[in-house]
Amino acid sequence: MKLQRYELTPQMKQYDDFDNRGHTRYLPYLMYFNHADYRSDVLNTDRFGFRFTHGPSGRAALDGEVAQGPVRLFVGSSVALGIGATSDATTIPSYLWSRYAPSTPWLNFSGRSYNSVQELILMLLYRHLLPRVEEIVILSGVNNLLLSRLPAWQHGEHGAFFYCNEYFEHMEQLRAGHRRPGRKLWGRAARTQGPVQQPTEPAEVPKLSELISHATALTERHVDGWRQLAAATGARVSYVLTPLAPWVRQEPAEEEATLFAELDRLSGFGVPLDEMFGEIATLDAGRQYARALREVCRKQDVRFLEIAPLIAEAAGPKDWLFVDRGHFTDEGSDLFARILSEQFSLS
Known part of the structure; x- marks a missing residue:
């Protein structure tokens, strides 16, 4: 059966390969990060996993293909990374650098x-490799809002993350492997604990x-x-709410x-995503x-922008903006970049 997802948006086949859980890179502190040294006609990453951006002077990424500075960083998750774009040149940060705010190179700093x-941790781990950052x-x-729907026991002190249920399951298996009844620790019998009971009822x-x-x-904690x-560097920070x-x-x-409609049928949850995400x-x-x-x-x-209503105002009813409910087409990314540059007076 031919999927409309691959007929209408053939680039998504490449993103599905890029996101193959069998090739997930597990990294200390971050849990996971983008596929490194990925090569395709749709997307390409450097040796760390950062996606390339394109601008007037060529392409740039953290790994050695960027001017000495200053640079601008475009930070975020999959929308900032450019999932849905047909090429590295048609992501939001590439449109900013090539069309709407080309005075300074933009680096895609997204996971x-x-x-x-x-x-935030991604920035802490790689900031020593960056030239001077001005924006x-x-x-x-x-994602914070979507993850808030997960059970409270998965949130911990710092909030839930994607695939955290797998993490907790495997960590419990690891703990169980270290438990030995009657095992002595420094001459004393160590107290044993049973496995952490995870709720069985939804x-x-x-x-x-x-x-x-x-x-x-x-x-609020992480914006601070x-x-x-x-x-410490004088860089200006701005925040844009990712639009669904x-x-x-x-x-x-x-x-x-x-x-x-096709994604709802293929979701595996038996309900449309609108219902699964509720309100x-x-x-x-x-x-x-x-x-x-x-x-x-x-x-x-910190400057803030709610861009969703501005996109709604600028787009026509027939304009194809999204490849799914969270990620943009090239047309959507271009419109996003134009509005962002206008609202923040970027040049």
Whole structure:
């Protein structure tokens, strides 16, 4: 059976290969990061896993193919990385560098399926390789909100992350392997513990207000980390809330409707993604979340942009913007980059 996903968006076959869990790179502190030295007609990464951007002077990535500085960083998860783009040259940071804000090179500093703490840790681990940074634009927020729907026992002190259920399962197996009844530790019998009991009944999903409160608290903590980190270099930090397709418009374009319906059938959950995400996938949820994040950024003197309504205003009803409910087509990325440069007066 031919999938419309591969007929309408053939580049997604390459992204599915790029995201193959059998080739996941597990890294200390980050848990996982992008496939390194990946080569294809659609996307390419350097030896660390950072995707290349394209601009007037060629292409750039962290690994040696960037000017001595200054540079601008485009930070975030899969949308910032450019999942859905037909090439490295058609991602949001590439459009910024090549068309709308070309005065300074842009580096793609994004990780697939990252939450806000992983985005910050990525910077801490690789900042020693960066030239002088004058601008940091963070495209984030939606993953924190989606992950807030996971059971409370998976959140810990720093928030849940994607695939965390696998992590907890394997860590419990590791602990169990070290337990020995009656085993002595420094001459004393070590106390044994049974395995951590994970809830077997599905947890009740918190109310939307609770999800927003949890996600906002995490974001506030990590935006403060970005602000303090950037203060030492003089870089300006700006925050953009990643838009979901339902936050932009209620009626998708024809191609989007076809792809969304197919993805619902293939999801494996037996329900449409709109239902699985519940109230998060509504226009009102996006507006409420944006208000909460706007206040967080205001208190920390960080520029904030809710871009979803601006995209809705600029796009026509037939404009094909999304390859799925979270990732842009080339046209969507181009529109995003133009609006971003206008709103933040980037040149």
